[in-house]
Amino acid sequence: MMSEGMEKEEEEGKGEQEESLFEAPPIAEQERMVEAILFASAEPVTVKELNDRMPHGADAAEALVHLRKRYEGRGVRVVKVGDAWAIRTAPDLGFLMQKETVETRKLSRAAIETLAIIAYHQPVTRAEIEEIRGVSVSRGTVDLLLDMEWIRFGRRKMTPGRPVTFVVTQSFMDHFGLESARDLPGLKELRAAGLLESRPPPGAMPQLGEGEDDEDEAAEGQSELFED
Amino acid sequence: MMSEGMEKEEEEGKGEQEESLFEAPPIAEQERMVEAILFASAEPVTVKELNDRMPHGADAAEALVHLRKRYEGRGVRVVKVGDAWAIRTAPDLGFLMQKETVETRKLSRAAIETLAIIAYHQPVTRAEIEEIRGVSVSRGTVDLLLDMEWIRFGRRKMTPGRPVTFVVTQSFMDHFGLESARDLPGLKELRAAGLLESRPPPGAMPQLGEGEDDEDEAAEGQSELFED
Amino acid sequence: MAEEEFQEDEQSVAERLAAEALIVDVDGFEGPLDVLLTLSRTQKVDLRKISVLQLAQQYLAFVEKAKQLRIELAADYLVMAAWLAFLKSRLLLPPDPAEEGPSGEELAAHLAFQLERLQAMRDVAARLMARDRLGRDFFARGIPEDVTRVKRVSYTATLLDLMQGYARIRTRDEFRPFVMDRDKVWTMEQALDRMRGLIGFAGTWTDISSYMPDGWDADPVRRRSATAATFAASLELAKEGKVELRQAETFAPIQLRRKD
Numbered sequence: 001m002m003s004e005g006m007e008k009e010e011e012e013g014k015g016e017q018e019e020s021l022f023e024a025p026p027i028a029e030q031e032r033m034v035e036a037i038l039f040a041s042a043e044p045v046t047v048k049e050l051n052d053r054m055p056h057g058a059d060a061a062e063a064l065v066h067l068r069k070r071y072e073g074r075g076v077r078v079v080k081v082g083d084a085w086a087i088r089t090a091p092d093l094g095f096l097m098q099k100e101t102v103e104t105r106k107l108s109r110a111a112i113e114t115l116a117i118i119a120y121h122q123p124v125t126r127a128e129i130e131e132i133r134g135v136s137v138s139r140g141t142v143d144l145l146l147d148m149e150w151i152r153f154g155r156r157k158m159t160p161g162r163p164v165t166f167v168v169t170q171s172f173m174d175h176f177g178l179e180s181a182r183d184l185p186g187l188k189e190l191r192a193a194g195l196l197e198s199r200p201p202p203g204a205m206p207q208l209g210e211g212e213d214d215e216d217e218a219a220e221g222q223s224e225l226f227e228d
Numbered sequence: 229m230m231s232e233g234m235e236k237e238e239e240e241g242k243g244e245q246e247e248s249l250f251e252a253p254p255i256a257e258q259e260r261m262v263e264a265i266l267f268a269s270a271e272p273v274t275v276k277e278l279n280d281r282m283p284h285g286a287d288a289a290e291a292l293v294h295l296r297k298r299y300e301g302r303g304v305r306v307v308k309v310g311d312a313w314a315i316r317t318a319p320d321l322g323f324l325m326q327k328e329t330v331e332t333r334k335l336s337r338a339a340i341e342t343l344a345i346i347a348y349h350q351p352v353t354r355a356e357i358e359e360i361r362g363v364s365v366s367r368g369t370v371d372l373l374l375d376m377e378w379i380r381f382g383r384r385k386m387t388p389g390r391p392v393t394f395v396v397t398q399s400f401m402d403h404f405g406l407e408s409a410r411d412l413p414g415l416k417e418l419r420a421a422g423l424l425e426s427r428p429p430p431g432a433m434p435q436l437g438e439g440e441d442d443e444d445e446a447a448e449g450q451s452e453l454f455e456d
Numbered sequence: 457m458a459e460e461e462f463q464e465d466e467q468s469v470a471e472r473l474a475a476e477a478l479i480v481d482v483d484g485f486e487g488p489l490d491v492l493l494t495l496s497r498t499q500k501v502d503l504r505k506i507s508v509l510q511l512a513q514q515y516l517a518f519v520e521k522a523k524q525l526r527i528e529l530a531a532d533y534l535v536m537a538a539w540l541a542f543l544k545s546r547l548l549l550p551p552d553p554a555e556e557g558p559s560g561e562e563l564a565a566h567l568a569f570q571l572e573r574l575q576a577m578r579d580v581a582a583r584l585m586a587r588d589r590l591g592r593d594f595f596a597r598g599i600p601e602d603v604t605r606v607k608r609v610s611y612t613a614t615l616l617d618l619m620q621g622y623a624r625i626r627t628r629d630e631f632r633p634f635v636m637d638r639d640k641v642w643t644m645e646q647a648l649d650r651m652r653g654l655i656g657f658a659g660t661w662t663d664i665s666s667y668m669p670d671g672w673d674a675d676p677v678r679r680r681s682a683t684a685a686t687f688a689a690s691l692e693l694a695k696e697g698k699v700e701l702r703q704a705e706t707f708a709p710i711q712l713r714r715k716d
Contacts, residue, residue, distance in 0.1 A: 035303030036321040039267075040601035053324055075263030089264040089595040091588035096261055096281055100268045100598060102591040110486060116581035132573060134489025135532070175590045185583040186576075195576045201566050202558035206539045268595035317601060326604040335613040337621065343613070344622035361625060376611060404615045418623045 024057030027066065034063040034085075044084030044174055080179045082170045091177070105148070111141050115150060119172070119184055120196060123154035123165030128198065142166070150175065252285030255294065262291045262313075272312030339369050343378060347400070347409050351382035351393030370394070378403065488536035491518060493571050503572040508564035509547050512540040543567070642669060642682040647689035655699055661711040664690050664701075 024030070033054050037045060050060035064085055068078040076087050089097065107115070114137060117129050129137050145151045154167035168181065178184065190196050252258070261282050265273055278288035292313060296306040299315075307316045317325060335343070342365055345357050357365050373379045378400040382393035396409055406412065485491050495514040496506050519537040522529050546560030588594055651667050664686055672682040690712055693699045703710045 032301075032303035032318065033321060033324055036317045037303075037324055039304045039315065039597060040317055040325060040603070042596040042600035049327075053327060073260075075260035076267045087267070087597065088590070089268050090260065091593045093261060093264040094588070094593040094595075096265055097268055097595055099281070100270070100591075100595050104589070104591060107585075112581045112585060113486075113577060116577050116584055119584065120577065120580060132570075132577060133486065134570065134574065135487030176584060176587045177590070177594065184580070185587070186580045190576055190580065193572075193576070195573045199566070199569060201570075202562045205563060205566060206535050264595070268598045270598040314599065325601050326606050329605060330608050330610050332610050332612055335611045335617065339611070340613055340617050340621035341625055344618050345625065347618065348622055372611065404618065406615075413619060418619055418626075 024059070025055055027059075027063060030054065030058045030060070030063040031066045031070070033058065034060055034067050038067075038078065038085060038087045041086070044081040044086040044170060046084040050085075079177065081174045082180060084170060086174065088177075105144075107144075108141070110138065111144055114141050115145055115168075115172075118145075118151050118166045119168045119181065120187065120190060121198075122167040122181065123157070125157055125163040125165050127163065129166075131201075252287070253283055255287075255291060258282065258286045258288070258291035259294045259298070261286070262288055262295050266295075266306065266313055266315045269314075272309040272314035274312045278313075336369070338366065339372055342369050343373055343396075343400075346373075346379050346394045347396045347412055350395040350409060351385070352395075353385055353391040353393050355391060357394075488515075488533050489570060489574055491515065491533070492536075492567075493574055496571060503568060503575055506568055506571070508567055509544060511567075512544045512547075515540050516544070640675070640677045640681060642672060642678070642685040644685045644688045644692065647682070647685040648692060651686070651689050651693060652698075655693065655712070655714050658699070658712060658714045661702065661713045663709045664712050665709065667712075 025033070034050055037050060037053060047060050047064070050064075051058060054060060064078065071078045071087070074090070075093060076089050079086055079088050110133075113133060114129055117132050118124055121128065121132070126137055126142070142151075148171075149169055150172040151166045152169050154165040156162040156164055172178075173180070187196075253261070262278055265278060265281060275288050275292065278292075279286060282288060292306065299306050303318055303321055304315050305318050307314060341361055342357055345360050346352055349356065349360070354365055354370070370379075376399075377397055379394045380397050382395035384390040384392055400406075401408065485494070492511060492515055495518065496503060496511055498514070499506055499510065501507075516537055519529065519533060522533075543560060543563055547564060551559055590596060646669075647667070650669060654667060665683070667686050667690075668679075668682045672678040687710070690699065690701060690710070693712075694701050698715060699712050700715050701710060701712055
């Protein structure tokens with residue numbers, strides 16, 4: 001929270017902005033700038049991009065703290081999406097927006113499950129998804145999720161065959177209102193119950209799904225992502 | 229315009245919103261609604277449309293007055309577009325709505341040579357540059373260097389036609405980390421540094437026109453800096 | 457068989473109907489693990505406490521029924537049936553210490569883990585889908601403003617570029633006369649051409665400097681070049697027998713006369 005005095009000072013500083021080309025504008029002014037940029041964009045904007053677009057020396061991260069607070073309880077909110085920020089309407093006002101509602105494609109059960117597995121186990125290979133679901137993953141399901149830009153390819157696993165992995169995207173987080181992958185519902189409980197560990201099947205288990213042989217390799221990655 | 233007292237009353241009314249299904253929501257709540265609708269709408273929204281979308285009994289016109297006031301001096305403003313309302317970027321922040329991508333290119337050989345001649349021989353006329361380079365200097369090259377603020381016009385030469393001269397600027401010194409043009413290494417040093425190699429054997433050089441060109445007459449200043 | 461029938465008797469009508477619905481609906485299953493998970497619900501216990509043995513029997517009964525109803529089951533389902541039959545025998549028989557590999561309990565525990573994990577994924581998937589969602593519950597900016605992309609080209613050069621550029625010019629400068637100063641050079645060929653036209657009138661001794669091209673004596677550079685060329689041309693003409701040359705003394709003017 002800013003004191004009255006401070007606010008006054010910043011107001012006064014405003015006029016000087018033009019001359020001091022190499023000095024950062026006052027924080028109140030920076031807040032206005034972040035506000036304008038976020039309002040103008042439908043997509044989340046990263047802190048880096050904010051800084052790039054704002055005058056030299058501005059600190060978007062700090063301005064964001066103020067701005068977020070300012071919009072608390074309002075009709076629109078300043079939300080964090082991964083390392084980016086966006087303004088979104090308050091969810092309790094969704095009922096006013098029938099006109100804006102976009103028909104989301106009804107996802108198949110397979111697509112929903114696959115998406116959840118990718119989100120909670122990322123980075124995860126196709127073989128690991130198949131191991132969890134006990135059935136092969138159809139190309140169409142993965143293509144659909146890629147097409148919706150909810151998943152993307154992650155880095156390859158450092159295991160034999162160097163299989164590709166899947167991870168969820170910023171669009172995914174934006175769509176489901178998640179600040180980060182750590183905010184996935186029930187993540188902590190799942191981890192506590194050991195259900196996110198990759199547990200190799202004991203020998204003589206049937207290989208479910210298409211089983212690309214890399215199931216037993218230690219799945220590094222997802223655990224470290226979700227470490228507290 | 230609302231009195232202070234009214235505003236207070238509305239604040240207090242907020243909690244009751246849920247119960248009073250057939251009563252208009254408190255004005256602060258209406259303001260949130262207008263804010264969300266204006267934000268999310270793809271087009272400016274009329275007061276009538278706002279009222280149609282808001283709960284029964286709401287007064288969008290009044291809520292707009294409050295909202296408009298709230299955004300005064302902010303990064304975005306509530307503006308009237310025809311007979312409808314929209315949220316728009318504050319006019320003074322329009323400059324933020326462009327993303328600058330900077331592509332760094334190496335200066336062309338012609339530009340570097342021209343620049344070098346100006347640096348070593350300043351103040352120097354276009355004719356003198358051409359004489360030294362042995363080819364004509366394109367207008368574009370000089371304009372580019374002027375535009376980059378690496379060269380500027382010097383004083384006119386006191387020779388027939390009073391040609392303009394070029395000199396290097398402070399930005400030039402800053403870019404190349406020089407205190408002054410006199411810090412530029414001379415030919416001897418260039419040679420010592422191996423930058424001047426294919427020197428023809430002495431005597432293979434016809435001594436034509438040595439020191440007798442009329443152009444030399446006026447070239448005071450820099451020439452003593454250099455050997456030969 | 458008797459045991460199986462006994463089990464079925466234990467099931468409520470509703471459960472039996474549910475089991476039949478499973479079979480009719482077999483195409484709707486997402487693989488054998490999905491069937492097992494559905495069957496496990498009849499046990500009405502925490503998945504961690506599930507009886508894998510009972511589940512194996514239920515699954516085998518399901519496959520048996522499907523066969524009776526002549527429903528084609530995918531190979532996956534049959535592989536699972538075979539494996540569960542194997543697991544069942546392992547669980548029922550006392551462990552054979554000579555046998556290698558995981559025990560029946562280990563295999564059962566892993567199967568229970570898989571079921572629990574799949575169920576957990578389904579639960580969180582449902583929670584995920586029930587969240588407030590963009591475009592349904594909360595909304596992005598309806599009139600995004602276009603961000604104009606301004607492409608700016610910034611040119612750069614290093615001090616080394618600059619010095620090398622200058623060095624290049626100066627080096628070239630040293631060779632310059634060979635290419636550059638033609639306008640200040642009077643060649644012997646030019647002198648010969650000029651003199652051949654003039655010597656017809658040279659009946660008396662004349663100074664060769666009078667054969668210099670017009671206007672070349674003002675500029676010392678041009679004068680030097682023209683003098684040299686005229687002198688060389690005079691020697692050439694003498695060699696050809698066209699003229700005679702004479703000089704009174706060292707450094708005195710050289711004179712020329714037509715040779716008849």
